[in-house]
Amino acid sequence: MRRSPKDTAESSRKITRRALMLGGAQVAIVATLGLRMRRMQLEQADQYRMLAEGNSVKIRLIPPARGLIYDRNGILIAGNEQNYRVTFTRDDADDVDRVVTDLRRLIALSDADTAALLEDIRKRPPTTPITVADRLPWDDFSRVAVNAPALPGVTPEVGLSRIYPRGADFAHVVGYVGPVSDYDLSRIENPDPVLRIPKFQLGKLGVEAKFEDDLRGHAGQRRVEVNSAGREMRDLGRQEGEPGENLQLTIDYKLQNYALARLGEESAAAVVMDVTTGDILCCSSAPSFDPNLFVRGISVKDYKTLTEDDHRPLADKTVQGLYPPGSTYKMVTALAALKDGAITPETTVRCPGHLEVGGRRFHCWKRAGHGPVNLVKSLEQSCDVYYYDLAQRIGIEKMSEMAQILGLGTRPDLPMSAVAEGLAPTKAWKQERYGKDWLIGDTINASIGQGYVLASPMHLAVMTARIASGKAVEPRLVRARGGVEIPAREAPELPLDAAWLAQVRRGMSAVVNAERGTARSSRVVMAEWKMAGKTGTSQVRNITAAERARGVIRNDQLPWNRRDHALFVAYAPVDNPKYAISVIVEHGGGGSTAAAPIARDILLFALNGGVPPLDAYPSAQRGRIRTQHETLDLVDPDSVSSDVKTRV
Amino acid sequence: MSYLESNLKTVPTGLSKVLYLNWPLVILLTAVASTGFLMLYSVAGGTLDTWAEPQMKRFAVGMTAMFIVAFVPIWFWRNISLAAYLVALVLLIAVEFFGAIGMGAQRWLELGPLRIQPSELMKITLVMLLAAYYDWLDVDKVSRPLWVALPVAIILVPTFLVLAQPDLGTAVMLVAGGGLVMFAAGVSLWYFGTVIALIVALVFGVLESRGTDWQLLHDYQYKRIDTFLDPSADPLGAGYNITQAQIALGSGGWSGRGFMQGTQSRLNFLPEKHTDFIFTTLAEEFGFVGAFSLLMLYAGIIAFCIHAAVVNRDRFSSLLTLGVGGTFFFFFAINMAMVMGLMPVVGVPLPLVSYGGTAMMILLAAFGLVQSAHVHRPR
Structure with a gap:
């Protein structure tokens, strides 16, 4: 109706012309890509291969120490303690079953725990370290550490973990921390990479949650040399992070306890x-x-006891x-x-x-x-x-x-x-x-x-x-944040x-x-x-x-x-x-x-x-x-x- | 009655349409996607259920979508172009307000069990609308300023929305895809020349102004440019990703280290190894032979698109086919150029290979449009 056949034929020719121009440009770009590939993979391959062999420097994050929480007189309410744990990375292990069997001779792992662990290892991406045991006594931990060379994939680690010395007295005010969950990550815009460290602790409730950004601190970096199996050989240098800010509450420790x-x-x-x-x-x-x-x-049992109590301890x-x-x-x-x-x-x-x-x-x-x-x-x-x-x-x-x-x-x-x-x-x-x-x-x-x-x-x-x-x-x-007193408003x-x-x-x-x-x-x-x-x-x-x-x-x-x-x-x-x-x-x-x-x-x-x-x-x-x-x-x-x- | 409808009698109907599909294209797409499954299996350390299996399921869904789209007459798709574009635009605006946060940018919209990325949808509906626009517009008006301004607005509105997310990669893709349809429709070369001249002038201005009083960018932005130009200057900082990608790629050599033998991705030197940087794993494990073969598979897909566009006498069909093919081209060309250090790093995945649901399914549905145009072409 609107368009005459001649018009269409002419426009069709025009499109064909432009399509061929486009095709020509695309061929040129594909050729550029191909030539770049050839240059990198054929002409410079030896050079890159050498770089790859020497590619042994990895960056590891050092988790920051979480800020401490004190009462109004400087008595510690929330602190950090040394935590010995053992992690396992499937990618570094040759035979998962053998390593786990050997590991069970060194530390106590129930059959149920082992099954859950193997399931976890199978499901997670192979390069993610999976926590095998947390809060190990020093004896168990040192046994694993001594035998680590014979257990590929197993890494003994020392970290910090939150501790509340008089926990129950401050549970409702201070709250608590827990390992970062996928749900936590999904709620944070641009999550700090430190949150992706396995079992990194994040404030979940109360002051711990409300002052998370101040208490967390900033991660440091460690450059390490690894061998071809990915095992750390030596430290090349470190850049210390910043520990989280300490908080001082207005709460009086002894009064709260009383x-x-x-x-x-x-x-x-x-x-x-x-x-x-x-x-x-x-x-x-x-x-x-x-x-x-x-x-x-x-x-589950402890949690059930808490939620089913008619005196509602969690509230x-x-x-x-x-x-x-x-x-x-x-x-x-x-x-x-x-x-x-x-x-x-x-x-x-x-x-x-x-x-x-x-x-x-x-x-x-x-x-x-x-x-x-x-x-x-x-x-x-x-x-x-x-x-x-x-x-x-x-x-x-x-x-x-x-x-x-x-x-x-x-x-x-x-x-x-x-x-x-x-x-x-x-x-x-x-x-x-x-x-x-x-x-x-x-x-x-x-x-x-x-x-x-x-x-x-x-x-x-x-x-x-x-x-x-x-x-x-x-x-x-x-009362004070990062050692700086917050003046009371008149x-x-x-x-x-x-x-x-x-x-x-x-x-x-x-x-x-x-x-x-x-x-x-x-x-x-x-x-x-x-x-x-x-x-x-x-x-x-x-x-x-x-x-x-x-x-x-x-x-x-x-x-x-x-x-x-x-x-x-x-x-x-x-x-x-x-x-x-x-x-x-x-x-x-x-x-x-x-x-x-x-x-x-x-x-x-x-x-x-x-x-x-x-x-x-x-x-x-x-x-x-x-x-x-x-x-x-x-x-x-x-x-x-x-x-x-x-x-x- | 339009030119196309006058020739309806010869268009195949019913199930016989299967015979008229562009089968080489289907085979090429499947070959590319299979390469993807193989690589996803490899980067997951030899497990199916991490990435490969979900990707296969999505491919099956996408293929089904492609056949359904292909069976629906092309004029139906032309008629809903405007509506489709508007829907994508509304979703894009909705994502600004209700979107979930993915990788630091707002991209997803959760609708019940569905998680959609409106920016992916926009890439195709934009091409559809522009093709329909030039199908409607008289040929002699194509280069008049007012009739050029309208499609430019159609392109720029979603582009700015996407930039606000912020998603530079998709913004580049939208401008490139839309510009390509305008070019194919016959808009005067003067316009393109002017735009290119302006961009060159801007780049020149940005680089020259550095360190002077009228500096156009922030210092950190200049730093990023430095990193692009010479990634080895800061190998453990901002240039880390690109340096590692190039080492992995280059060390592949002629035939690669062998399937699942790539040391660089294995040792986690590579960032985003299952998404934007998956090409490096392929290049490392299968070498030049593998990488070049994939490039040829992609080139084949583009060649078939251009051929189909040239033989099709319907204007909408031709433009749509060129537009979809062009968008696909920009996907892989930008991605490969990026990992090979020819371009700064912008987030564009390798089409049909990188792990990602929406992008793959929408691309396959878009190829359904190409198939529909081919099946229902005037004969």
Whole structure:
């Protein structure tokens, strides 16, 4: 239609012409390639053959020593130890089966291990060294080393491997390293060649993972001469790499150790924070696990034990665990109401033991009621009705705004894994999340830290530190990097009136020190270390009206996982706050009985820099405290320095 | 009704198409691929399952694809050219955002179980679209500036996307393949002359400006040029790969060291020995005889393509055949020139021999287009 036959014939001729020109150019290029081949392979073959024979210089990478991790006082938390291992390269071996049989006479290899090894050797590319045995005792290793000339393909190697001297104490904060996996490699853009060294260790979790780039260091190079079988003959020279940077954490080794021991068998967490610098001195989650197991490659059985434990040892409850904060949230509601002007510290609310809102009856924990209640008394005796009343006056948005000011509902900026954001709910949030309208009952629940409100122990520690200091302190985990001190940031003042904070602090002091305070039994009697705090008990189940009528079932009669969570937040000393603490005991029952005594012990340990003196406790409790301290498994502070520091 | 469709009656139909395939081409392709299996077996130290066996499976899939493509009439392929190009372009953009990282550059796209490399697909769809474009364009408009600008844009858009990955090898291939189709379509030689003159001027400028105030490249880029010009200057650093490749190649001699006897690849002196540098292993183990034979097999494939293009009177078919043949030519010529030190190292594999799935299957499918053009040619 468009194209006439003549047109086509002409264009066809043109294409033919151009095709022949192209063909000519291609012939010329092929001829060039052929001539180059001839020149290299025929004329210069002897020269290249000589180069090939003399081609005996290989470059080997020297893995860098991983940076060490220290506590705030320079005690080693994560170090490196010598690791003796034996690798096998199929390409260098003549008869794989014979070599493996000979090797089994020197080191213990089970039949199953041998089968797995042979399978590995068959599957991997022939030039990849395969680890036959790791962490060999020196005797086995030296036996292999002596016999190496008779075992082609077998290489005895000395490397460094990560070790965590008091592993379980720091497992959740520091995390652990493990051999680089194919999955790890696939996630990294331009992986450092050092990562391809077999069994090279990479941070998998926690600080080890977050500071991987700083801790790893840079590989060195070694030039070696090899013979025609590829075996190393001699070193020609080396260019040293750079070891990774050391890290110093804000964690206090001894305090961390004490806290974990004190939490004991409970499923619990404790966070201690410096109220002015934000330094995290202690961040313990119990029960813990031994990270060294993961470094060596954890067995299926051990892993199963860890994952099936209902106390969830692998989870870091301090930053990953989210709980309804219960009554520890009352400071938020109180400060929100004060800021709003809805109340003054003197405003009194009458507590008859319950409050009717929207046709529903909300109970105070004390059925008989507290009578007239003002701010200080409401905290001291943890009156719920007072807060129900405040909640109705100010609404949820003002409460959640205050929660944000105190650091709740925002993700703490910490180099730890899976740090939880928490939740300070708003109407918009519920609409978006559930597609439902916010109800007044939700506000009532939130006022005492139940319902949708969620916080981690880290959140609660930050909240307490902010109330105690009046400053917007941020938590901080790293003190120095590569030997360079990171200065603590000066925290800005909270946008809160000093008088309100003073009243809330008075209430918190009354909780512990006043005659009717909910945590009076956990008071400190030494004047300079007196503590202020707030108890919290958060329900994990609903109490029905029928049950309430019969009488609420007591915690100790419920199965463990249905019991209330026990919480306690505190700071000390009362007059000049230094440290803030939050403790949660999962399903521990009441905050005053399960959490407050633990918080007091840890806080006193922090203030004293060691096991607290008995003088600090009320005289009636001293006998019990003494036995308790005798049974704790603590590291001896003196042996810590000598034992641990010798390992490099 | 176009010229081609008027001659439909004589085009073979149904299974009889098998008889009209360009069988010598099929045999040559199989011979090249078999050389590849042999070399992959050798570099894996005498094991099949590392590289050789997966490669054989892909070859079987690619061959099947080639026959299916060959049986579909060529005018169908012409009609979907634009759509195919656009799909490849969208995938190329998608790879920018969702691509997996391979060897330091974003190249793969994971779609369920499929892992595709859109840049490989683009090499062929670009040639298809340009062939269709010149089939549509009146012959007397071919050299008018506006009608030259359009195909230049068609080439440059994917080229810049590929450069951003960054994949210099594929970018070079796209420009070369597209330029070749434009050349074959009869675009005035003045354009090509001008472009070549500009490139020469640029190279001159880059080299001359070194060390002056108006230096055009970074120092490290000049260092790479030095390495190319004299790899022995830094044999243990940047020039290591190319020095080792040349030693392996040259030491092959007349008949080579024998199958699986190559010491250089065995001792791991060679980099990327199963992908871009596989030719060195062949040259070391089978010597000049083996290396030159492979070169002749490749030349044979190109010769058959040019012959098929010349005898085919349909414009789209001719241009497509030349384009596919040309792309194939650039693959092996660039790769061989690179390992023999005639060109700087850019990542271009040896076609049908280097280990790699997408490239092989797409090349075979492209030869399916060549076969389809041959089977359905106007008679």
